[in-house]
Amino acid sequence: MNTLTIAWKSIRQRRLASLLTALSVALGVTLMISVLVINSVIDRMFNQTASGYDLIVGPKGSALQLVLNTVFRVGAPIENLPYRYYTELKKDPRIEEAIPFAIGDVTQKGGFPIVGTIPRYFALEYIPDRHFRINADGKFLPGTWDSVIGSVVAKQNNWKIGDEFQLIHGSAEGGHVHDEKFKIVGILAPTGTPNDRTVFVNLRGFYQVSGHEKPLEEAIRREAAFFGEKVDEEKLKALIKDNAAHDHHDHSGHDHAGHDHSVPDAQKEVTAILVQMKGDRLRGFTTIKFQSELKEGNQAQAVNPIQQINWLMTNIVGNIRTMLIVLTSLIIVVSGVSIFVSIYNSMSDRKREIAIMRALGAGRNTVFTIILSESVLLCLGGGILGIILGHGLVFIAAPIIEARSGLLINPFAFNSIELILLPVLMVLASLVGFIPAMTAYRTDVASTLSD
């Protein structure tokens, strides 16, 4: 019978107290594991999502808002950029790829964000070295009224290839329902990014939705103001006259499949442009130069999404994470103290047992080790139980979180902090077990046995 067996016997003798103290450690560890797993998912999502492009070009305003709206599809867009700005930007020889985004509407069912874009978007990496995958017979927005939906949208709305849906301007509740219908031609494989909760529609179709194009005169005046140009009133009148013929054609209530209504570029706007710069070694330098050039002008801003995300991670998400880890660490420390209280309180009852063992030849170090082992066993037992419960909790919560946020969570993803969790628990156990173990060490055998 070794020290551990003797310690285990003692733990079993005080079953209820031991179970409760181990459970309190398990609870703390469960919370910590949950925080770590969720945190690593958020970390991954924030740090890996904005890849495949170097910059987001958008209207002047909050850089963070631009990133949150464009990448995470959270919050409202700042403003819009004229479509002409996009076409001119695309011609910049330093730019490899420019992908326009038009964000604003949501789906009638589920309120998922709609992104009007071009098929090239799906050629970008959504996280480093990972490309979008689509269902076998799916297509990446070939037609004007085509749509590609994220995996969570498909699952939650129970949408299949060939299904049609309408867009809502504003929020899902109480917004204006557009008459035009988009047809689902592709369902994206899960990406673990906000793309899973997004509905992509062909940008051409997006512009042709009634009400999406700006009134011609207003659009031309806004565009001229944006570029700092003077409006040619004669030309404007002629254009309005030409366009009047198109306006007599009623958009609402008819099927658009098979025919397009081209919208003049002046009436189109984009919310943001994803920009991938050319070059390899000098790409970083070109990006910074391009960014500062835009900064000097008054028209738009180019934002490095990684910088904004890092800012967000460091100043907000990082602080929340640190706070949660500190909080769960405190819970574990409090659990450790409860182990101390439990063992220390039992010491007066166990003084005699310790004296008996000493009389049978157990050395002071042996009884010290037995008590310390109890503390370590309770802490480790609680810790291992906590790790299992923590991952179990994440396993149960993963589908719910995935459905609500689109975050793909692997409940069994092992965080490196978990590796040091058990050694840390052992140190904690040694600290809280030290005083009771010293009480055992100092037991006066003769007087205890004579009591």
Added chain:
Amino acid sequence: MSLLLENVKKSYREPDGSILPILDIKRFELQEREQVALIGESGSGKSTLLNVISGITAADSGKVTIAGTEIASMAEVVRDRFRAERIGFVFQTFNLLPAFSALENVLLGMSFSRKKPSRDRAKELLALVGLEHRLHHHPKQMSVGEQQRVAVARALANQPKLLLADEPTANVDLANQETVLHLLRDACAQHQISMLLVTHSQEVARQFERVETLSDFNQVHAKV
């Protein structure tokens, strides 16, 4: 010679600072395989004597030699191991560990020596004391007599050279007194173990060939 005490003195300090002498023994010896009953009134220092012999309590001065080894000069850790391997202890209140079964209590007795605890030997010892059918019973599930028999088996666990028994029959009924006493005496005889049995009962002492009275060789006459 199995046990030799020479000029052993032990005293305690009272709360008021005065010194209270307990033991002052010029010489006391126990031959190999000898069984001695030591009579002493309550508070005469019997338990202190056993504690000094077993090394639980260090003597203030003098020599305690067991099986040729002087234990007072040993480091505590060596003395503890010596006690585990060479001395068997039977207590008045049995002192079995309640969380442990009969078998585990005997195994516990083996756990603090350098030899690996043997379940077979523990079972043999429990069979020797007639408890082969109670191996997995816990002290609470056993009668007082059975508990004391487990204590006897535990005391024999490491094949000691010296067995110290402190009023081993004081807490058991008459029928079991006989049983426990015979067990102890037979086992010691069979395994060539010397035994020093402390008792206040003349009836128990009468069963031994050699009976000593503590006050005869303890120079301290003060009752403690």
